[in-house]
Amino acid sequence: MKVVYRKEQTSLGNESFSPSAGKPALFVDLIKSKPGIEIFSDWEPVSREDLYLVHDQAHVDAILECRKSNGFGNTLKSVADSLIYTNGSFYNAAKIALKEGIAVSPTSGFHHASYNQVMGFCTFNGLMVTAVLLKRAKLIDEIGIIDFDEHWGNGTMDIIRRLDIDYVKHMAFSDQIGSDYDVWLQGLYASLEDNFQNSTLLLYQAGADPHIDDPLGGELTTEQMRLRDRNVFRFAHDNKIPIAWNLAGGYQKPIEKVLELHFNTVEECLGAFLIEN
Numbered sequence: 070m071k072v073v074y075r076k077e078q079t080s081l082g083n084e085s086f087s088p089s090a091g092k093p094a095l096f097v098d099l100i101k102s103k104p105g106i107e108i109f110s111d112w113e114p115v116s117r118e119d120l121y122l123v124h125d126q127a128h129v130d131a132i133l134e135c136r137k138s139n140g141f142g143n144t145l146k147s148v149a150d151s152l153i154y155t156n157g158s159f160y161n162a163a164k165i166a167l168k169e170g171i172a173v174s175p176t177s178g179f180h181h182a183s184y185n186q187v188m189g190f191c192t193f194n195g196l197m198v199t200a201v202l203l204k205r206a207k208l209i210d211e212i213g214i215i216d217f218d219e220h221w222g223n224g225t226m227d228i229i230r231r232l233d234i235d236y237v238k239h240m241a242f243s244d245q246i247g248s249d250y251d252v253w254l255q256g257l258y259a260s261l262e263d264n265f266q267n268s269t270l271l272l273y274q275a276g277a278d279p280h281i282d283d284p285l286g287g288e289l290t291t292e293q294m295r296l297r298d299r300n301v302f303r304f305a306h307d308n309k310i311p312i313a314w315n316l317a318g319g320y321q322k323p324i325e326k327v328l329e330l331h332f333n334t335v336e337e338c339l340g341a342f343l344i345e346n
């Protein structure tokens with residue numbers, strides 16, 4: 070499985086409650102020597118014009134030029150410079166998944182980013198940048214976004230509605246909050262079949278923040294998180310629907326607890342796709 074990573078997508082020195090700007094490098098360090106994993110760095114970032122496809126042009130320019138706060142609430146150049154790479158990582162992971170069935174992008178910080186606003190550690194919406202670029206390239210028909218981060222993808226929905234996009238199907242974990250999670254997990258595979266049978270590609274946000282110990286979560290045990298991932302990856306594999314996934318949220322301290330949950334997602338993915346690991 071390719072991990073779509075260039076060091077430019079990690080930005081250091083970003084003091085924030087969210088560790089996500091520095092997380093790509095830590096995640097890659099953790100998994101790079103694992104059997105079945107290949108770090109893939111031969112790809113290009115998205116362009117400013119690509120970001121204009123789903124965001125207001127003046128908004129994009131102001132953030133990239135450090136005149137307007139990013140999703141972390143600062144104007145650090147290192148964060149601004151990383152954004153074309155985080156979005157590019159996800160877009161390239163999606164393109165690789167279309168060829169190889171599976172790919173992972175060690176990125177976070179997409180789904181709260183709306184057409185002209187940043188929010189909650191999210192600056193630009195790599196999910197929607199990817200969907201629109203792939204559609205323009207005629208590489209997809211319908212695309213499914215499975216957003217199993219703790220929080221609702223308000224930015225994703227804002228862009229879908231504002232641009233009147235009809236080829237993206239969106240499923241959110243946050244619609245399940247308060248449910249009996251064992252019952253939810255038992256029905257998850259069938260629910261994925263109902264919703265995504267016609268998708269050309271799945272984009273999966275495997276957020277670590279629904280975890281029961283997460284300060285912004287509090288829902289799923291470690292085993293339930295594994296079952297969540299197993300259902301998604303098995304559905305994709307069984308139905309031969311390519312899937313690109315990313316890390317999304319996770320706020321436990323120390324960060325090793327978050328990385329361990331992401332590592333579990335890697336294991337579930339490799340297992341479902343029958344990759345030796």
Ligand SMILES: [Zn+2]
Nearest residue numbers: 218219220318
């Ligand atoms: Zn979240």
